[in-house]
Amino acid sequence: xxxxxxxxxxxxxxxxxxxxxxxxxxxxxxxxxxxxxxxxxxxxxxxxxxxxxxxxxxxxxxxxxxxxxxxxxxxxxxxxxxxxxxxxxxxxxxxxxxxxxxxxxxxxxxxxxxxxxxxxxxxxxxxxxxxxxxxxxxxxxxxxxxxxxxxxxxxxxxxxxxxxxxxxxxxxxxxxxxxxxxxxxxxxxxxxxxxxxxxxxxxxxxxxxxxxxxxxxxxxxxxxxxxxxxxxxxxxxxxxxxxxxxxxxxxxxxxxx
Amino acid sequence: xxxxxxxxxxxxxxxxxxxxxxxxxxxxxxxxxxxxxxxxxxxxxxxxxxxxxxxxxxxxxxxxxxxxxxxxxxxxxxxxxxxxxxxxxxxxxxxxxxxxxxxxxxxxxxxxxxxxxxxxxxxxxxxxxxxxxxxxxxxxxxxxxxxxxxxxxxxxxxxxxxxxxxxxxxxxxxxxxxxxxxxxxxxxxxxxxxxxxxxxxxxxxxxxxxxxxxxxxxxxxx
Numbered sequence: 001x002x003x004x005x006x007x008x009x010x011x012x013x014x015x016x017x018x019x020x021x022x023x024x025x026x027x028x029x030x031x032x033x034x035x036x037x038x039x040x041x042x043x044x045x046x047x048x049x050x051x052x053x054x055x056x057x058x059x060x061x062x063x064x065x066x067x068x069x070x071x072x073x074x075x076x077x078x079x080x081x082x083x084x085x086x087x088x089x090x091x092x093x094x095x096x097x098x099x100x101x102x103x104x105x106x107x108x109x110x111x112x113x114x115x116x117x118x119x120x121x122x123x124x125x126x127x128x129x130x131x132x133x134x135x136x137x138x139x140x141x142x143x144x145x146x147x148x149x150x151x152x153x154x155x156x157x158x159x160x161x162x163x164x165x166x167x168x169x170x171x172x173x174x175x176x177x178x179x180x181x182x183x184x185x186x187x188x189x190x191x192x193x194x195x196x197x198x199x200x201x202x203x204x205x206x207x208x209x210x211x212x213x214x215x216x217x218x219x220x221x222x223x224x225x226x227x228x229x230x231x232x233x234x235x236x237x238x239x240x241x242x243x244x245x246x247x248x249x250x251x252x253x254x255x256x257x
Numbered sequence: 258x259x260x261x262x263x264x265x266x267x268x269x270x271x272x273x274x275x276x277x278x279x280x281x282x283x284x285x286x287x288x289x290x291x292x293x294x295x296x297x298x299x300x301x302x303x304x305x306x307x308x309x310x311x312x313x314x315x316x317x318x319x320x321x322x323x324x325x326x327x328x329x330x331x332x333x334x335x336x337x338x339x340x341x342x343x344x345x346x347x348x349x350x351x352x353x354x355x356x357x358x359x360x361x362x363x364x365x366x367x368x369x370x371x372x373x374x375x376x377x378x379x380x381x382x383x384x385x386x387x388x389x390x391x392x393x394x395x396x397x398x399x400x401x402x403x404x405x406x407x408x409x410x411x412x413x414x415x416x417x418x419x420x421x422x423x424x425x426x427x428x429x430x431x432x433x434x435x436x437x438x439x440x441x442x443x444x445x446x447x448x449x450x451x452x453x454x455x456x457x458x459x460x461x462x463x464x465x466x467x468x469x470x471x472x473x474x475x476x477x478x479x
Contacts, residue, residue, distance in 0.1 A: 061379050080387070088385035098380035102398050112384035115394055157380075164384060 006038030006197035007215050011073070013058065013168060013201070018067030020053060027053050028064065029223040035168070040200045042210040042231075045220035046246060051203045054220070055172050058201065059090040072167065088116060091161030095173040097153045099145040105156050106132065106141040112164045124163075131159045135189050151182030155189050162193075169193065171202040207251055211235060219243045263445045271437065272450055278433035279454050285347060285427060286416045289354025293415070294408075296355060297362025302392075304367050315363065322360035328421050330357055335425045350422035350429075358415050365411065369404040370396060402473045409466030413459050420455075430454055 013035040020028035027050045035041055043051045056062040058069065060076070060083050069076045076086050100108050109128035113119040119127075132138040135155040140148055145156065154174055161169060171190065175183040187209050194200055194213045204210065210217050210231055217234040219227040219242075227240045235251075238244045303315030322330070331353040334344060344352065373396050381391035423432035434451035438444035 059383060061383065084385045084387055087383055090383070092380075092383035094376060094380065096376055098374070098376040100377065100380070100395055102402070111394070112386075115390060116385045160380075160384070 004195060005215050006194075008037045008039075010037045011035070012037040012071070012199055014068075014070040015054075015058070016068040016070075018054070018057060018064050018069070020050075020057060020062065020064040020066075027223050028057065031067070031223075031225060033218070033225065035199060035201060037167075037199055038197045039215045040194045040198075040202065040213055041216050041218060042214040043201070043203045043218045043220060044205070044207075044210060044246070044250075048222075049220040050223040051220045052172050055170050055201060055203050058168075058170060059087050059092055061092070084116075088112075088164050089167045091158075091164060091166035091169040093154070093157050093161055093169065093171045093174045095176050097145075097150070097157045097177075099153055099157055099160070101145055104142050104144055105137065105148070108145065108156055109159045109163050112160065117164070128159070128163060131162050132156075134162070134192075135159045136185075149182060150178045151185045154178065154186045158186075158189055158193075168199045168201060171200065171204065173203050173205070175204065175206055205250065207235070207247075219246065221246075264443065265446065265449075267441075267443060267446045268450055268453075271447070272453070274437070275430060275433055275450055275454055278428060278430045279458065281347075281427060281429040282416070282419050282454075283458065285350045285354060285422055285429065286412075286419045288351045289419065290358060290412055290415050292351060292355025293358030293362050293411075296359030297366055300359060300363035301366035301370060304363065305370060319360045319363055322357060327353065327357045327418055328424065331421055331425060346422070346425045346427045349425060350419065350427050354415055354419060354422075357418070358411060361411055361414075362408065365404050365407045366400065369400040369407075372403055373399050405466065405470050405473060409463065409470075412466070413462055416458060416462065417455060 011034055013033075015031055015033040018028055018031040019026070031050075031054060033041075033054075043054065045051045053062055057064045060078060063078055071086055071089065076082065100111065103111065106125065106128050109131055110121070110124045113124040113127065114121055129138055129141060132141055135158055137148075137152060137155055137159070140152060140156075145153055148156070158169075158174075174190070175186050178186065183206065187206060190200070190202070190209065191213050202209070202214075212231075214231050216228060217231050218225055219234065219238070219240070221240075221242050227234070227238060227243045229238075234243070235247065238247060300315045300318055303311045304319070306312050306315075331349065334353050334356075335346065335349040338344060377395050377399065378391055381395040382388070386394065419429060420431035422429050423435065426432065430451050434447045437450075438447040441447065
């Protein structure tokens, strides 16, 4: 299988000199990152390396103390009105799904369309059904999240984010809370999205996904981007010793020689 | 005739003469709790506000009201304010019950709002919702559901506390009991009737609250 890339030359997300502290602890130390439209960037690294924090800073769920973020060439400031607008263009998928338990599956997907985009309900419902179809869950539309599996929940969460027609999708360890047998269905929906040309920023421990789908892999360590490379380079010949040490721990031993 | 010094046969005979009074009890409780729910929600949101003066104001309200007896609050409203404004007994009782229960309900709401996973707020915000919209659409509906059992409890307390309104001449159950007792000298019989009326009303309330809890559980079934 040859990997198809939808990466373009147009910069859609740019992060400059981002710094973030939790109290005295500096969790992001001068992060610089540029993402092109259509690119799939996977961020890997040990827990505590700052990768989730970085992702959460991109849509301002965490506020970085220093640095600049540009989405679509426009500087995003920490100003409520602009943030609400910018966040609509940044779909977020959480580790623990964070579905709205008091709404049905389709209610979850419609919520943003109806109450943020002010779309008429019947139109939103039609569109929600289409998106649910896309993630393979149109038959679960009218039941509550408590009644479906973790993998299905995460697919609904992806559908909920897609309903806002985001330009970038942010995934914060989307399969870490799932039973192993449910990981595949979520990754396949994500692969599908990547193949359709979605710009994606993914924090994950699924090295298979990084290898097969990513255009670029970023290794974070103690709040810095230590290394970035194509998945081929990153997994076969990492330059940094710490990257190698991390990959050795996380990848199964190679037995093809 | 009877071994008891009381004539218990008057209980069924006089029982329904208390119906009007029971209606007053229900009325002041209902409107008092309604007012309390509104004040409670506002005060709870105030307690969760990042704006310091709103937060302090809510905190002060809860501190003052929870720290003083309902009877004192009732007398301040009914007697104390007369030099500025005269409020009739029934509105006085409703206002006192509302303000008093509002402080407890505020704490119930605050607890239930804080018990909702912060990820819910984050998910709502990530869709581009404003803080207020996310509160209204996502957090509060879930918080209300969790608040139902303690609110039921508070409602029962309010119903019984409404008996204090007898002290400012609201013609509710307790006052009726005292009047009927002193005119017939059958205090035991009359207060037993009053007690039975309260018991019936609190039982009905418990039942209704239980049904509401069950209805709200639809989305929880696995």
